[in-house]
Amino acid sequence: MFKAIVSAETLRTALDSVSVLVDECKIHLNEDGIEIRAVDPANVGMVDLSLSADAFESYEADGGLIGVNLSRLEDIAGMADAGQLVELELDEETRKLHTQIDGLEYTLALIDPDSIRQEPDIPDLDLPAEIVIEGADIDRAVTAADMVSDHIALGVDEADELFYIDAEGDTDDVHLELDQGDLIDLQVGPAHSLFSLDYLKDMDKAIAKDAEVTMELGEEFPVKLHFDIAEGNGHVTFMLAPRIQSD
Amino acid sequence: MFKAIVSAETLRTALDSVSVLVDECKIHLNEDGIEIRAVDPANVGMVDLSLSADAFESYEADGGLIGVNLSRLEDIAGMADAGQLVELELDEETRKLHTQIDGLEYTLALIDPDSIRQEPDIPDLDLPAEIVIEGADIDRAVTAADMVSDHIALGVDEADELFYIDAEGDTDDVHLELDQGDLIDLQVGPAHSLFSLDYLKDMDKAIAKDAEVTMELGEEFPVKLHFDIAEGNGHVTFMLAPRIQSD
Amino acid sequence: MFKAIVSAETLRTALDSVSVLVDECKIHLNEDGIEIRAVDPANVGMVDLSLSADAFESYEADGGLIGVNLSRLEDIAGMADAGQLVELELDEETRKLHTQIDGLEYTLALIDPDSIRQEPDIPDLDLPAEIVIEGADIDRAVTAADMVSDHIALGVDEADELFYIDAEGDTDDVHLELDQGDLIDLQVGPAHSLFSLDYLKDMDKAIAKDAEVTMELGEEFPVKLHFDIAEGNGHVTFMLAPRIQSD
Numbered sequence: 001m002f003k004a005i006v007s008a009e010t011l012r013t014a015l016d017s018v019s020v021l022v023d024e025c026k027i028h029l030n031e032d033g034i035e036i037r038a039v040d041p042a043n044v045g046m047v048d049l050s051l052s053a054d055a056f057e058s059y060e061a062d063g064g065l066i067g068v069n070l071s072r073l074e075d076i077a078g079m080a081d082a083g084q085l086v087e088l089e090l091d092e093e094t095r096k097l098h099t100q101i102d103g104l105e106y107t108l109a110l111i112d113p114d115s116i117r118q119e120p121d122i123p124d125l126d127l128p129a130e131i132v133i134e135g136a137d138i139d140r141a142v143t144a145a146d147m148v149s150d151h152i153a154l155g156v157d158e159a160d161e162l163f164y165i166d167a168e169g170d171t172d173d174v175h176l177e178l179d180q181g182d183l184i185d186l187q188v189g190p191a192h193s194l195f196s197l198d199y200l201k202d203m204d205k206a207i208a209k210d211a212e213v214t215m216e217l218g219e220e221f222p223v224k225l226h227f228d229i230a231e232g233n234g235h236v237t238f239m240l241a242p243r244i245q246s247d
Numbered sequence: 248m249f250k251a252i253v254s255a256e257t258l259r260t261a262l263d264s265v266s267v268l269v270d271e272c273k274i275h276l277n278e279d280g281i282e283i284r285a286v287d288p289a290n291v292g293m294v295d296l297s298l299s300a301d302a303f304e305s306y307e308a309d310g311g312l313i314g315v316n317l318s319r320l321e322d323i324a325g326m327a328d329a330g331q332l333v334e335l336e337l338d339e340e341t342r343k344l345h346t347q348i349d350g351l352e353y354t355l356a357l358i359d360p361d362s363i364r365q366e367p368d369i370p371d372l373d374l375p376a377e378i379v380i381e382g383a384d385i386d387r388a389v390t391a392a393d394m395v396s397d398h399i400a401l402g403v404d405e406a407d408e409l410f411y412i413d414a415e416g417d418t419d420d421v422h423l424e425l426d427q428g429d430l431i432d433l434q435v436g437p438a439h440s441l442f443s444l445d446y447l448k449d450m451d452k453a454i455a456k457d458a459e460v461t462m463e464l465g466e467e468f469p470v471k472l473h474f475d476i477a478e479g480n481g482h483v484t485f486m487l488a489p490r491i492q493s494d
Numbered sequence: 495m496f497k498a499i500v501s502a503e504t505l506r507t508a509l510d511s512v513s514v515l516v517d518e519c520k521i522h523l524n525e526d527g528i529e530i531r532a533v534d535p536a537n538v539g540m541v542d543l544s545l546s547a548d549a550f551e552s553y554e555a556d557g558g559l560i561g562v563n564l565s566r567l568e569d570i571a572g573m574a575d576a577g578q579l580v581e582l583e584l585d586e587e588t589r590k591l592h593t594q595i596d597g598l599e600y601t602l603a604l605i606d607p608d609s610i611r612q613e614p615d616i617p618d619l620d621l622p623a624e625i626v627i628e629g630a631d632i633d634r635a636v637t638a639a640d641m642v643s644d645h646i647a648l649g650v651d652e653a654d655e656l657f658y659i660d661a662e663g664d665t666d667d668v669h670l671e672l673d674q675g676d677l678i679d680l681q682v683g684p685a686h687s688l689f690s691l692d693y694l695k696d697m698d699k700a701i702a703k704d705a706e707v708t709m710e711l712g713e714e715f716p717v718k719l720h721f722d723i724a725e726g727n728g729h730v731t732f733m734l735a736p737r738i739q740s741d
Contacts, residue, residue, distance in 0.1 A: 072419065075394050079387065103429065104391055109418035140573065144598055147569050171603035172566065182597065319666065322641050326634065350676065351638055356665035 002029045002090035005057040008080030017236045019070040020202040029061040039120035045199045048237040055233035067111035127216035128189030129156040135211035141165040148172040155192035191217040193242040249276045249337035252304040255327030264483045266317040267449035276308040286367035292446045295484040302480035314358035374463035375436030376403040382458035388412040395419040402439035438464040440489040496523045496584035499551040502574030511730045513564040514696035523555040533614035539693045542731040549727035561605035621710040622683030623650040629705035635659040642666040649686035685711035687736040
């Protein structure tokens with residue numbers, strides 16, 4: 001059983017954080033909210049999204065699992081105006097999701113969850129550095145880095161107590177340094193890793209400019225990005241594997 | 248003789264309703280206003296547009312007939328700002344239409360009306376159901392239907408006294424029901440017909456969101472859509488032939 | 495030595511006037527401001543841009559010459575919001591230009607000036623007619639002309655004391671006449687020349703709608719367009735060679 005009403009905006013924000021990595025996903029319809037975990041086909045980027053029942057106008061579920069085509073569900077959410085509500089109801093027999101926006105019904109055929117790539121276990125890493133940064137700063141660094149390179153280094157300078165972003169192109173370079181004062185918070189530790197800019201660009205799309213993003217970083221380790229959505233009633237964790245550094 | 252001044256906005260609105268179906272058309276320059284009738288090459292969609300002399304700032308004509316390239320005339324209207332006036336004057340000798348917007352003259356070569364597809368006679372059907380609906384509701388139904396299918400069913404449920412729109416895709420379906428309360432008016436009668444979504448999408452483009460659209464509908468019959476433009480000084484009728492229903 | 499701070503908007507406006515003609519250019523870093531002169535590969539359009547030290551928030555230079563990739567420098571300026579400042583500093587040893595926007599550093603590799611097409615000498619022509627016209631009027635004439643033709647005639651009617659723009663297409667024509675009252679100023683003289691619309695469209699892109707443009711014109715002579723940028727602290731001159739008139 002699953003029956004819920006949610007604002008189109010909240011639904012879109014939640015789906016966006018997953019659809020930047022995968023086209024299809026499994027959605028856990030837990031009693032206290034929904035959860036989605038997914039990994040991209042190359043096993044490089046992972047997402048863990050939870051949206052609690054409080055993020056919905058109304059929410060009833062008893063622990064089912066459905067498989068959905070994300071772009072279809074985003075199309076549905078996209079039909080609504082920002083203020084409008086989307087009603088969702090699972091028909092267990094036909095395995096279809098009935099959606100309704102102001103009287104307009106869209107019946108979405110679900111996908112067999114077994115046919116969808118297995119959900120990842122996002123490892124519980126104990127990373128030495130933690131940076132709390134505004135979404136807007138990630139965005140401008142990623143945008144600038146993209147002009148010169150296809151990978152980006154994230155690191156912490158322990159001596160100078162600052163977080164830095166580096167992108168080295170064939171001719172041009174981009175560099176951003178943010179210290180305690182520029183950041184929301186900084187916990188220094190040995191950290192420097194190189195990442196694919198393509199993935200970080202996709203993740204950046206799902207991060208609101210005014211989001212407070214907690215970044216966990218190590219040396220040649222994956223980066224984890226955490227942030228709240230839906231006014232704190234939802235949470236997203238991205239994890240991105242490092243690229244091997246060639247010198 | 249033809250000499251008229253019209254707001255760029257009125258001219259654009261009028262031309263749009265015809266250009267969604269055809270590239271060229273004949274324009275009757277009657278004493279009391281202009282009239283355009285046109286049918287698309289496949290004989291599926293027809294339009295009958297009338298724009299009375301009252302829709303113009305000034306209007307003088309004595310019954311001529313001209314042939315025009317619609318996209319050219321739309322380009323001209325498109326050069327003007329919404330509030331600007333477009334002056335039109337026919338040069339009978341050279342068969343050119345002189346247009347002027349704030350001093351900028353554009354001389355448009357006309358097309359021999361005989362070389363343009365014959366104007367349709369829009370049949371005077373006596374259709375059993377009549378629905379008066381907001382343009383915005385047509386728009387959202389057509390937009391949603393387009394996500395799942397390339398045709399759309401319009402019908403009336405006589406028992407429940409409601410108008411419905413149905414689109415069945417290979418996996419997903421879209422359905423909208425509007426009753427007396429949702430509609431501006433509803434006169435029930437036996438009605439259910441299937442239409443090509445491509446045509447309805449084109450017609451939808453020419454319908455203002457806040458337009459009051461009268462829809463006449465029957466069983467496996469064409470649909471007629473009527474609405475006013477130019478603050479009631481113009482009127483558009485679209486007619487769309489049904490598709491044969493395959494089951 | 496070169497070290498300067500300039501608003502992103504001023505930098506973008508200045509670069510745009512050159513980048514519509516060429517991809518790379520030499521920039522003279524004079525003591526009293528920067529200067530750029532460039533000619534397009536076909537030797538048809540030229541630009542002379544000067545931006546005085548007063549256009550900058552701060553400016554220090556001692557007469558160097560650098561070569562830059564314009565689209566790269568425009569990308570950098572494009573990263574900043576309109577109100578933001580761009581810091582520029584030349585590293586003479588590495589021949590790189592260090593730029594910085596709110597802490598974000600972008601290091602731009604410079605190009606050997608000797609590898610860039612030679613700067614043109616913009617001839618000091620004594621053209622008989624001078625028209626002072628709003629950028630908006632050039633824009634609408636060029637936009638309209640582009641619908642019918644790929645070249646455009648600019649001229650002055652000495653008898654009627656007016657400036658005209660003419661574009662003759664295969665079927666349609668565009669014509670604009672502006673007299674003393676429509677123009678900011680007009681000094682009549684024998685003038686009629688034909689120009690490539692492609693070049694004029696590019697130059698038009700770099701002219702603000704509210705700019706006061708001084709146009710110097712003759713018979714089968716190049717046209718010169720002058721206008722101020724950066725609130726009078728910068729100046730642009732475009733020169734466009736005429737096309738041979740075929741009748």
